[in-house]
Amino acid sequence: MARIADLVAYPLKSNDGVALDRAELGAAGALRGDRTYALVEAGVDPHEASVGGNGGYVNGKREPAVHGIRASYELTDSVDATPTAVTLSRPARAETRTDADERRFALPDEADAVEAWVGEYLGYDVDLVREPDGGLPDDRVAHGPTAVSRATLETVAGWFDAVADATEMRRRLRPNVVLDDCPAFWEDRLFADRGEAVRVAAGDAELLGVNPCQRCVVPSRNPDTGAEIDGFRETFIKNRRATLPDWTESDRFDHDFRLMVNTVVPETQRGATLAVGDEVRIEGIEPLDGELY
Template sequence: MPRVDELVAYPLKSCDGVAVDRAAIGPEGALRGDRSYALVEAGVDPEAASVGGGGGYVNGKSEPAIHGLRAEYDLAGATDATPTAVTLTRPETERAPAEERTFALPDEGDALADWAGEYLGYDVDLVRDPAGGFPDDRAAHGPTVVSRATLEAVASWFDSVADATEMRRRLRPNVVLGDCPAFFEDRLFADHGEGVRVAVGETELIGVNPCQRCVVPSRDPDTGAEIEGFRETFVRKRRETLPEWTDGDRFDHDFRLMVNTVVEERAWGDALAAGDAVSAEDVVAVDENGTPVADGDSAAE
């Protein structure tokens, strides 16, 4: 049976993740503390900004230099990845010297923003959302899911990608599954208006769509150097290796990998743990946000 092989949270959006043994599900369905902080261009409202790149967030889509920052975290608790402190290391640039600094959060958030802005070359703000965080998919806030076999398969498509761990750092999932075949996660979504209930230990996620990829996986997670022709190779190999179970109409093009999920409110506060058994259950009707609709209701209404 598939199981949770690894849980990863990303306390500071677009920076390094941290592996945890257990992770509570917070309000709105994200892992507690996941992407609870983010850098944005100075003065930008994160609720109005686009996460797609060029919309105010300082993320890998819009700022390759963010890959040069290394981050380590002190976490709030055993199941809470909210950072109480972050140690950042930046490389030397023409604007700033190489340096490592630790910032207590939230008290030293302004100092962190000033330090990061010195490295980036423009003013930034550190913003915080301790409840739902700053996910890329604003409808599907739940943990993202991929299998280790998938990471191994996709890593093998590119000579310059060392292994599954590097590919995981490029794709940035929350939940990595073991004991299942490559692209198993494609079983965890269905057609538009439908979701797949996924039992994980004592709780449940609802898989709603295959994640549309962007430029970030093409970039070295340490340097930002981009693999030439990454998208074209990915699309060709994805099409060649597409399993028979990848047949939902949400898979409308081949530059998709990993599954976005939602978590029903009744499961907020539950926890996921490494080693949890995972199984795809029934297909249910969902609304436009991926939330299951009551029996007898129409997902299209």
């Protein structure tokens, strides 16, 4: 039986995560505090902007320099990753004549100072936006925690000489839940065909697995430097097809550049908690609300 090995929230979207022992499922279904804050180009509405490469978000898809920023957080409490403060560090950058620097910012009170500090580093104006209720996930339909197995991370890391280990691959893929005691690509069991969901029990919480996550350029980039692996997509697709398990068969898996699973959290489960060590059980397949997918 699979179990939860790691829980990771990303309080500042596109920046470092924070490991949790327990996490509460928030109002929209995400881990409470996950992607509460995000950086966007100045004046951009985060709810209207695309999360793609030219959509206004200051993320790894469009701004490799983001990878140089390190973040650590002071959190609201042990099950809520909403940050009360963030410490950011940046390397020296010749392009914008910024020196290496580290600063602590109280949140949300010092949002303007974060904007000025990051904008100076990047060379253009940015806004720090906040969504305390549901966060600012890439998938605006399936807001639940994303999941992948540790064996998958180990296997995919082995496809690339430039990827050190499973931990680095986790930082590239940025899942919320890492599963253990299961084989590589076991998480592909957590989605079915279009119009269907896989009900999954984890501890005392239940989630609906709905969709294999479509990947972007971010996993090809070193999470610390932004250096890109040449031919990453092609190598990934070739190996994903060669190792595809029988259980991955689904009309949702329409191309091979997919890895990790998006979930939906039923309203009745909002406020439930996930914890490291929780057993994960597949309960069955059921119809999915058409408004979701």
